Structures are given as C-alpha cells and as structure tokens.
Amino acid sequence: MRLPKHFGLHVGLTSFCLLTIYPILWVFSIAFSGEQNISFANIPADPTAWDRLRAILPWPEQISIQNFVDLFTQQPFFDWLLNSVIVAAMTTILGVFLACTSAYAFSRFRFPGRRTGMMMFLVSQMFPGTLMLIPLYIIVTKWLGLGNSYFGLILVYATTAIPFCVWMMKGYFDTIPKEIEESAIMDGASSATIFWKIVLPLARPALAITALFSFMTSWNEFILASLFMEDEAMYTAPVGLKFFVGGFSSQWGYFAAGAIIVSLPVVLLFLYLQKYLISGLTAGSVKG
Amino acid sequence: MLRQPLSKQALFGLAVALLVSLFFSQWIASEYRQQQFAKQQIQQWSIQGQVLGPMISQHIQEKKNLQPLLVKWLETHVGIQSITVAGIKKMPGYRSKRIVAHTDIMQKSGEFQPKRYSKDTRYLYDLAKSVARHVSTNRTENTFRKAHIVSNWEEKTLQLAFPLYLKNKVSAALVLKIERPKPPKSDIQFLAYVGTGLGLLAIALLFIPQKRRYTVIAASSFFILVVGLYSISTFHRFEQQAIDSASHMLSLAQHETKDRAIAAESLLVDIYERPLGWITPELTLNQHAIQDYLARPMTQLRNFFVLIGGLSLLFLVFIASGAASRTIATLKEHRQAYSYAMPAIIGMTILVFFPFAYGIMLSFTDTNLFNESLPLSERWIGFGNYVSILGDFNVVAADGEAWSVNYQNFYWTLLFTIFWTVTNVFFSVLIGLILALALNTEGLKGKAIYRVLLILPWAIPNYITALIWKGMFHQQFGVVNQLIQLFGGNAVAWFDNVGSSFMTVLMTNVWLGFPFMMVVLLGGLQSISSDMYEAARIDGANRWQQFRYITLPSLKPTIIPAVILSVVWTFNMFNVIYLVNQGEPAGSNEILLTQAYKIGFEKYQYAYAAAYSVVIFAILFIYGIFQNKVSKATEANA
Known part of the structure; x- marks a missing residue:
C-alpha cells in the first residue's frame, strides 16, 4: 500500500498542532468541568496506566457550565468585565482622537519642532515600563488623586498608545493626496471641515487599526491596572483573572471560564485582522 | 527714548519676572510664616x-x-x-x-x-x-x-x-x-519692590546704549538686585521674629516658674519634649541655638527662593532678548498646526516625558516608602544607587569550600536576562523556521487549518497564557507532572530548582513566540522565486545545499528584523516571568524588568528601582542604536 502524499509531514504537523493547542484545550476542559480543580481526573491511590492517561486527557469528567454561571452570579466578574469595557472603550476614543489630530499636524503642516516632536515620540517607546511605573503611580494616585478611578487608567493607557498610533496614522495620512484638500479649500471649506469631513473618512482603515491597537493595549494590560485599582470593585478583567489564581487562591475553574470570555473577542479580532497586523509589524521593523 | 521696542521688551520682561518671582516668593514666605507661627503657638x-x-x-x-x-x-x-x-x-x-x-x-x-x-x-x-x-x-x-x-x-x-x-x-x-490664635496677616509689600525695580530700569535705560545686549544685562542685574534685597530683608525679618518670639517665650516661662522650683529653660521644649536650649545658664537668649533651630526650614525657604528666582530670570532673558516675541510670532503663524498637535503633546508631556524625567531624578535619591515626604534635598544621594547597582561585582559568594551565587546581584540578573533572551529567540526561530518550511511545501493540503491552529498562541493575551502554563506546571496536579508520571517518572518540583524553573518560563515563552516567527518566515519563504531552486536542481544541488545556499541567504532580510524585534520583546517579557515562576527560586530566574518591579513594589525602594530602570533604559537605548544600524545595513543589502 502506498502512503498518501506528504504523509510524514502531516503526521508531524498534526502532532505539533496538538501540542500547540493542548494548553487551550486544557483551559476549555477546566472551564467546562464545573469545578475549581486544576486536574482533569482524580487519580486513585493505586493508579493503572489508564488512570494516569486519563489525568492528562483534556476532557472533564462531567461537562457543566456551572463555572460560567457562578462567574456572573457569585463572583464580581461582570463588574470587572464592565470596568474593562468602559476603560477600553474610553481609551480607544481618547487615544484615537489624540493620535489622529496630532498625526494630521505632523503629516500636513511644516512647523518648528515637528521633527523633534516625532523623534521624541519614537524615543519614548524605549522607556522601560518599570521606570515609568513608579512616577506614574506617584503622579496619578498621589498628586492627581486618580487612583481607583477609570479616568486615571484611561489617561495613562491613551497616552502610552499615542506614539505608535501617531506614527501609524501619519503614515496613512501621508498617502492621502494633498490635492483633495486643496480643492476643498478652493470650494471654501474650513480647516475643521476638511479634517473631520474629508481626511478622517478617507483614513478609515488606519483609524480602525489605531482603534484596535488602543483597545488591545488597555484590554490586555494588567500591571498598571493592578497598581492603580486597589479596590476590588474597580478591578479590570485581567486583574480579576490574576486574582482568581494568584497568591493563595486557586480558583482555576473561574479563571479558565473567565479567560475564555476575555480572550475570545481578542482572538477572533486577531485572526480576522492578522494580515494587516503582520504587514504593519514587519514594515515597522524594517524602518526601525 | 523709551519708545524703542528694545526697552519695551526689557521693561516688560523685568515686570513679568519680578511679579512672578516676588509673588511666588511672597506666597511661599507667607506659607512659611504661617507654619512657623503655628509652631511657635505650640511651643x-x-x-x-x-x-x-x-x-x-x-x-x-x-x-x-x-x-x-x-x-x-x-x-x-x-x-x-x-x-x-x-x-x-x-x-x-x-x-x-x-x-x-x-x-x-x-x-x-x-x-x-x-x-x-x-x-x-x-x-x-x-x-x-x-x-x-x-x-x-x-x-x-x-x-x-x-x-x-x-x-x-x-x-x-x-x-x-x-x-x-x-x-x-x-x-x-x-x-x-x-x-485659636489669629494668624499673621500677609502683606503686599512686594509690589513696592516691583515698582522700585521698574523705576530703576526705566531711569537706567535713558543712559545706556540701545543695544539688545545692554538692555538684557541691565534688566537682569536689576532683577537680581531687587530680588536679592527682597530676600535679604525677608530673611532678616523672619530671624528677628523668631528671636522676638523666643524672648517672649522666655519671659512667659520665667513668669510661670516665678514661685516654683523649676528651671525656666526646662520648659522650652520641642514637640518631642526635648529642651530647645534657647536659654543660656545666665538666663539670656542663646541666639546661636535659635538660629540652628531655624536653619533647616530657612534652608528650604532659601532653596525655593533660588529656584523661583532662577526660573524667573530665565523667563526675563527669554522675553527681553526677543525670543519670546519670536516664539509668539511662530505660534501665531503655525496656529493651526500647533492646535492639532497640542492635545497629544500635552498628554505625552504630562504622562510620559514628565514621569520619565521624574523617574531619572528619583534615581539620584534614596526615596523609599518611608521617607517619601522628606524634602528632596535630604533624600539626594547623587550616584549612590548607580554605584551600588553597577559597582557590586560579588556575583559569587565563596565561603571556604562552599560557594553560592548571589541572585540579587545586578550582573547575575543581566547575564540571566541575556541567556533568557538568546535561548528564547533561538528556539522560536528554530521552531518557526521548521514549521514555515513544512507549511511552505508545495501541494500540502490543509495548510490554512494548520496555520490558524499554529497562530493561536500569538492571539491569546499573554498574561492568560502565562497563568495557564503556571497551572500546567503545578507540582501536584499539573498535567506536565502527570505526563512524567505516566512514563514512570517522579513528579518534579518545577519552581524549586534554578534549571527546572527556567525550563518552565522558556517553554511558556517559546510557545508564545514561535507563531510570530513562523508567520514572518513563511512570508519570506513565499517571496523566494522557485526559479532559483530549479536552477539549483539542474546544477545538481541536493536539498541541504539548496537550503544552505538559497533559502537561508534569501531569508536573511526577513529573519534579521524579526529577530531584532523579538529580542526586544523577550528582553521586556515581564508577564511570563512575573506570572509563571515569579523569579523563583530565590530570585535566580528574575529578568531585569521583573527585578526592578520587585525592588520598587515589593521592597518599596522606589529610588533604587528607578536607578535600575535607568540602567535598563541605557541598555535598550544602546540596543536601539545598534538595531538602527543593522536594519539600515539590511535594507541597503536587500
């Protein structure tokens, strides 16, 4: 009998894929087990090979959605999710607004300080997070008194996302021909009209990417959030998930269920937009 | 003669600088006065x-x-x-x-x-x-x-x-x-000083030549003169007030002790009930002790005065030299551009650049949780933090025969970070390359499915991944140990040993990192034209030779930027270390970033952590320059 074409390759790839998605299956299996246990099956005192194998097969002993139900009824997870949504949404709005206005200035106008400003934005990407953490913590919570508030987190997230978004938007604005605006000026449009009614609609794809980036930045961030939000009711979803399994608590069922809820939108978005993300990343990396 | 714009600018500059500097000085002096007053009341x-x-x-x-x-x-x-x-x-x-x-x-x-x-x-x-x-x-x-x-x-x-x-x-x-005693009223005598300064300058301007240089110098010297006079008189007044109040207290104490067997000087104490020593054995005021007592707050006040004066002087020169009017003209000319750029720049200044500068300043102090409220001048230690970070070479502590590694040492953490980065990038590239080559096989069915499955680790938020792996490495119930036991091994206490602990973070991070490499390399592979391979086959090159002399060189422009990027990501991969093995055991698996975090937020040594972070920034900055050069070279070659 002749083996199908690329048989060996398929075997190799399939087994590697299984290995790759094993942690994901692990999460699903724990989430739907209805328990807080980290193991799939109880191993008897004198285990047979089958018992042992059973313990690593990512399939729960019984399937139940109890963890998901409890997450919303017994745990404050809904509040955390809501906090995350509010913070991420406001960050996106603020971040996109700040990024597109200043990117427009950098792209369309020639003014003193333009080059310096853009250079500074680039260099700021190199500031290590921990160097910023302490001053930010002092400034936001102690001086501005914005600890435990949405606003503090939103401000910080939006500003940290600015440099990347500005460079991204500027690149796109540069590709929009100036003639369009010039003819609009001829027709008597004001500068604000040109920006809001002509340039922004044309830059819709870049706006989408910028918005997505801002959203992801705040949706996935947990260090700043865990520093700023000390009150349990103000946790964002990432801080809450860490809370389930960090320190001395080990509510793995809640964690797994929550992890699925939190990652699902992000993963779907990622898979949908991966083409753009990858081309953007590599283009950026070549330019330095 | 005063009609010339030069004198106008000089006068205007002086007026603004004097007003600003004297107003703030007055304000701070009055705050100081209130504070002293409260202290005196308590005393x-x-x-x-x-x-x-x-x-x-x-x-x-x-x-x-x-x-x-x-x-x-x-x-x-x-x-x-x-x-x-x-x-x-x-x-x-x-x-x-x-x-x-x-x-x-x-x-x-x-x-x-x-x-x-x-x-x-x-x-x-x-x-x-x-x-x-x-x-x-x-x-x-x-x-x-x-x-x-x-x-x-x-x-x-x-x-x-x-x-x-x-x-x-x-x-x-x-x-x-x-x-509650009535606090002293603040006066507005500083306006008189402003007037004096302006009058003096107006007169002087009649006599000096109308050249920019001279007007600036004249305005600056009058500024220094007036502010100096003001400061001297203020300090003199405060000292006098302190002595007055001390002698008042002395008489009060003498009155209270008139027919009691207590020494009057034992009554003058500070808030710790320590004698102030304001009275000499001869029952007169010890002015020396009073001045000593006042020295610290006075120094602070003087520092403020100098700071405010210096900034105002800069402001004066800025206006008088005409730079201000030029700036305003520029701002007006590019009004639109600035109004568009401003919101982001203000935000960045307050929440990115200022914190950065503040962090650098913090790194020259010994600030921690307990002395935060002390004035800056007392926390200042210069390069102390840097010396103790970079100057400590005691990585290995030898004790006779036995020796141990000091895991808290900067150089250990640096070496570990480099090792961590290199191994991670190596394995990510290796696995990514193998998978990319496999997926690039012509006529392979189900490519799209494989690709989506293999890209999943990249799509999941990495803190979730890290926590998942932490669970899988659980000593008692984790699947990794179950797997080992399935094959008859013993459960491993993963986080108790430097090597095994490193394995956990390495596996987690390679799992996170290979999809990126795979995707990028796959893109690179697809752009290699098949003509080259055909030509090679005709020349009789075997598979290995094709790979070695066609594939690898053609992939170079793809691999190098990807590796450069991946190095920075891995170097900064806070979440994996922080969440999976937490640097265990004994901080041996800490990378620079997590170490800085621990110093700052678990030991509360804010300043030391800031200095640590500045060192990290320096490393990244040097790497950034290197990266720029390399990518330029690659671009030129490509």
Missing part, C-alpha cells in the same frame, strides 16, 4: 503643659482632687478654654479609660465626677492613646520619630495633648483646648 502653650503636667501627676499620685487645681489654672490663664485629663490606664484613685477631670463640664454643673468616654468624648481617648503610643514607640526605638506633644488645629480652637507620666509611664494625657 508657647507647651510651656503651660510642661508646668501643669507634673503638678497633675503629683496630685494623682497623692490621690488629691484635681478639680481645684484645674479651675484655678483656667482662671489665671487667658486663652485656655478647657482643660481635660484623659485617662487610659489605671491610676491611683481612678478607674481606667475615664475622663479623669474636665473643666468644661465642671463650670456648668459645679462639680465633676470621673466619667466614662461617651461618643462625643471618644476622640479624647484616641488622642491620649496616640500620645502614649508615640512615647513608647520613641522609647523602644530610641529615636525621636513621633511627636510627644500632639496638636490638632480645628476651626476655632487648637488642641494640644501632653503625656502625663506616672512612675515614668504614660497613663493619661493632658488636653488643652485653646482659642
């Missing part, structure tokens, strides 16, 4: 407490009634509204936790019985308790950290609580409620 009234306290203690020990003493005291001291003795411990004749004596109520009903604390008087107990606690803290620590005399400024009154000692132990507190 002045503490004389009464120092006299009355021992008398009360003696009464209690002799089990005498306190009321006559207190009532008499209240009658002879104007300004004291009420006197309370708040008990916290058992004392002769009284039960514990009572208000032992209280003049307010006595006046109303004529007599007073010791009373339990009620809801309204509960604060008296708290006050007494805190005084007792402060005294005992200071005694055990043998320091003067917490005030023995506790003051409470309220809307109309000032409350002072003194410890009452029975057998050398604090068993109660004496609380004086005092009519």
